[in-house]
Amino acid sequence: MIQSHLTAALLFSLVTSAVFAITGKETDRERLLNFVWLFSLFVIVTLAASWLMNFGHR
Numbered sequence: 001m002i003q004s005h006l007t008a009a010l011l012f013s014l015v016t017s018a019v020f021a022i023t024g025k026e027t028d029r030e031r032l033l034n035f036v037w038l039f040s041l042f043v044i045v046t047l048a049a050s051w052l053m054n055f056g057h058r
Contacts, residue, residue: 013042
């Protein structure tokens, strides 16, 4: 079982990025680059949103 919200968000980011990369691009290189790009954006947005929510809570 997933212990934290961050772990769940990272797992969601990983799976979603993989599905989008596989279904959205033609070559393996494009898929890999798209996966890295999407995963990075998911993580950055998750951390930024978490920080903003924490800042707004105080």
